[in-house]
Structures are given as C-alpha cells and as structure tokens.
Amino acid sequence: MQRYDIFNKHNNICIINDCFDKKNFPQREVIECDKSSINSMNFAPFFSDSCKKNILIVIKNDVDFEYAFKKIIEKLIFVPAAGGLVKNEKGEYLFIYRNKHWDLPKGHQEKGEDIELTAVREVEEETGLKNITLKDKLDITYHTYMRDGKRELKVTHWYNMVSNSNEKLTPQSEEGIDRVEWLSKESIKMNKDNIFPSLYHFLEKAINL
Numbered sequence: 001m002q003r004y005d006i007f008n009k010h011n012n013i014c015i016i017n018d019c020f021d022k023k024n025f026p027q028r029e030v031i032e033c034d035k036s037s038i039n040s041m042n043f044a045p046f047f048s049d050s051c052k053k054n055i056l057i058v059i060k061n062d063v064d065f066e067y068a069f070k071k072i073i074e075k076l077i078f079v080p081a082a083g084g085l086v087k088n089e090k091g092e093y094l095f096i097y098r099n100k101h102w103d104l105p106k107g108h109q110e111k112g113e114d115i116e117l118t119a120v121r122e123v124e125e126e127t128g129l130k131n132i133t134l135k136d137k138l139d140i141t142y143h144t145y146m147r148d149g150k151r152e153l154k155v156t157h158w159y160n161m162v163s164n165s166n167e168k169l170t171p172q173s174e175e176g177i178d179r180v181e182w183l184s185k186e187s188i189k190m191n192k193d194n195i196f197p198s199l200y201h202f203l204e205k206a207i208n209l
Helices: 065-072 115-127 185-190 197-206
Strands: 003-007 012-017 029-033 055-059 077-087 093-098 101-103 106-108 133-147 150-162 177-183
Touching: 003 197, 012 065, 055 065, 077 115, 093 115, 093 185, 106 115, 115 133, 115 150, 115 177, 133 197
Parallel strands: 003 133, 012 055, 029 055, 077 150
Antiparallel strands: 003 012, 077 093, 077 106, 093 101, 093 177, 133 150
8 A cells, every 4th residue: 555645834635545445534635536637637736825625635546656646746846855863762852943843853955965864964963963873764754835936845754863862962043943852752742733743743653652
C-alpha cells in the first residue's frame, strides 16, 4: 500500500492507492483518479490556502502510483530539505522554538550537498550542538506554502540522531530561533497545539506519541 500526506496551511491532502479502505479516512472530500482522468484533473485548488477541506485522493489500480503523485504535484516548486530528530541519553528530544511554535531543527539543502550532510549541518547551525551521531533515516514529510507569489513544496528528509544533554545549546537567532530545549514525550504531547500538524503527524509515528 502506498501513501503520501501533504500538509497545507489549513488542510491535509492524503494520496493513497486503491488498496486502502476509504472508511479509515472519515470527514474528507474523496477524489478518485483513474487512467482516463489523471491527466486532465486540476489539483491546484486543493493546495490553495483558501482550501480548508481535508482531501483524500484515491489512485485507482490502472494508474502507476508514482506517476500519479508526480502529476498531482507537478505545478509546485520542489524544495529539498533535511533535519534531525535528536535524542539524548535521558530519552528527551531536541526542539527549537520559532514563531511561537516548537519545531525540529531542519533547513534547505545547499547545491551539491549530500542530504545527510544537510541534516547534520542544519541541526548544528540551529541548535549549537557539536557532537552529533547520525543514525538511520526516519521518513520524508511534505509541506506546501506560498513564497514570493509561488507555491513551494518542501520535501524534508528526517534522520535519527543522538547527542548528549550536557552539550551547550545556542539558538540561531538570525534564523528567528528563540530557544533550544530538550523535551520529553510528555512535554511534546502537552505542547501539541504549538507544533505544526505536519510535524506532529511525523512525531506520532517516529516516537510513538
């Protein structure tokens, strides 16, 4: 079974193949795409900031799923990024506080840079950590937004990382980061309203919230 979740300002666009049971996706507008309709459909309205409906796009079995996904996002500007879910010896996770939201350290991939290097570099720059051990890749998240009049799709590659709670933390103030703190699972749950839905969805799977 294949699935993509794209988060927008007010809604979530979930793209699945026909193997899923649609009953598991209640309160969504359902759009079904088959071979005869995939090339003619206009998906842009689903990504508009004015769209506040959660959308379920079902790709029928006569369409290649990855081809359909590329058609759905073809008018979005692809922005590769990477970040880290950093855990310390106490079982706490490293968060940054920016624009009144808790977030994980992450950032854009630089030209010619390996995506794993991007993840480590961004964590170091945004938090001040120096000793980071890169572990396995966790997941990829998709988030769309408007920038300079164009709609971008940030594709963030997330990695498990390990560091020590005794390390000095320094928020990258020039990036608007006010604080860097280690949060327990309980603290993460308590701050759910101040965590972006796309990130919380990722955390639920990554650390079993």
